[in-house]
Amino acid sequence: MENLLLIFTDYTIRNVLLGAIVLGLVSGTLSAFAVLRKASLLGDTMSHAALPGVIIAFLITGVRAPLPLLIGALIAGLLGTLFMSLITSTTRIKQDSAQGVILAVFFGFGMALLSWVIRQPGSEHAGLDRFLFGQAAATVESDVITMAGIGGIALLLIALFWKEFKLITFDAQYARTIGLPVGLLDVLVTTLIVIAVVVGLQMVGVVLMSAMIAAPGAAARQWTNRLGVMVILSAVFGAVAGAAGALISSSAANVPTGPVIVLAITVIVIVSLLFAPNRGILWSLRRTKSVLAPSPVEPNAQAHVVGSARPKGVYEP
Amino acid sequence: MTKDTSLYPIAVEDLTVAYHEEPVLWDVDVTVPAGALMAIVGPNGAGKSTLIKAMLGLVPRSAGHVHFFGRSYAEERQRVAYVPQRGSVDWDFPTNALDVVMMGRYGRIGWVKRPGKADRAVAHEALEMVGMRDFASRQISQLSGGQQQRVFLARALAQDADIYLMDEPFQGVDATTEHAIVRVLKDLQARGRTVVVVHHDLETVPEYFDHVLLLNVKAIANGRVEDVFTPENLRAAYGGRVDLLLKQEA
DSSP, rough: OOHHHHHOOOHHHHHHHHHHHHHHHHHHHHHEEEEEEOOHHHHHHHHHHHHHHHHHHHHHOOOHHHHHHHHHHHHHHHHHHHHHHHHHHHHHOOOHHHHHHHHHHHHHHHHHHHHHHSSSSSSSTTTTTTHOOOOOOOHHHHHHHHHHHHHHHHHHHHHHTTTHHHHHHHHHHHHHHHHHOOOHHHHHHHHHHHHHHHHHHHHHHHHHHHHHHHHHHHHTTOSSSSSHHHHHHHHHHHHHHHHHHHHHHHHSOOOOOHHHHHHHHHHHHHHHHHOOOTTSSSHHHHHHHHHHSSOOOOOHHHHHHHHOOOOOTTTOO | OOOOOOGGGEEOOOOOOEEEEEEEEEEEEEEETTTTTEEESSSSSSSSHHHHHHHSSSSOSSSEEEEEBBBBBHGGGGGGEOOOGGGGSSSSSHHHHHHEEEEEEHHHSSSSSOOHHHHHHHHHHHHHHHHHGGTTTBGGGOHHHHHHHHHHHHHHTTTTTHHHHHHHSSTTTTTTHHHHHHHHHHHHTOOOOOOEHHHHHOOGHHHSSSSSEEEEEEEEEEHHHHHHHHHHHHHHHHHHHHHHHHHHHO
């Protein structure tokens, strides 16, 4: 009970908790779209590619204020995306290899910059290395406000362009025929995914942030067949993982928040993969058994019967 | 010299499309008269689907023009509905049949706004027309291939267009779906719409269609079925001996 009260009274714990929830909500929402676009690994590339942006932004501004560093991360992430599509459109290199190339080059460059900056005299650069694995305990109120502001804009855009995003995700070709600027909307979705990554960088770090783009959506897809429900569920999973990570790490000594958040979302994914109705592994095991034994009609089989007396595939003109 | 393209719902002039410098369509001229129900037939790799996609600007044109009612596609896209091949999307997308059909309304609804009651009614009506009324709330991955094809057709119907371009709607569908699609085609024609269908079954051409385009990279023949659907033209398009030689080379 005392611990619970601390959430509302302790300044640090409150900020960490709020920050982690915002992070989870934003990355969870975008995760749903990343998974459906089969671009979950984009988050991995983008978060690693953001590192040099953070360092260069620090070198230019000379301060460790959150907003300039996040803008640096955003620009680097978007540059990474741009180079990636240049590689795939002008060479025979496929998407996955291009992602690997961009990840390695940008992250390597960022690491080199980081180790050089840290060896410089002075103390302004102290804590820059926390962008690697994140350091949630250092989250202050202004960080939370920045995260909520950036994340709020991202969520608002998704609400506004809901049906457009749905259509380009399901059937981009048809979307183009009814006049949607599919290329532009693609860039917008990718930008929003990069924003979600950037929002989490301070707390979870560039290395683990990719999990928050891949995991919540994958877990949410297991439980529902409706896009709206999936996106909300994905956001809730992200937020729950964020809150769990913040609370667990604040109650136990020396447990870092970022990794605990990632462990929490991993547990949610495992539970979803195993136990979700219809799509879960246990469910399909049970179904396989009941197919081997005589069983009631499957939903698919029923669908064929309704339309046609003849069995499918035996069409004689 | 040039025809008055505004007389035709669809007029394709000197259309050439190439992939990696290899021509897929070569100097194709086609006019589709109003109210025509036209099949595009030709051997594999003849460029049938590419022709439709090039008309819609989905693949880049190397040369030539396409006019819809004498104007560019960008100006008339609201009057043109496209039915893509069923295999072009992932049917495991989390949505139901009605929602996919509703996408046919998005072009009219415009940005940001949500589909309203009238749009839902149109979507339900479109599902009814393809015999899928009872499947409105069915998750799309749980539909059979033929039912998925009919959902795509219903989406185009919900668009309420004047021209319908369909890419292999009969591909791998069950008999019920085939009958349902034919019924819709005849109904569209009766309502004065112009329909162009990529088709692969030569036997059913005279029964289902009144116009035909024989295509093999070049347009071999184009006109009323009774005039151009002849053994000579078919041989020219499918090339009996030529075809065999090509197969041996491959």
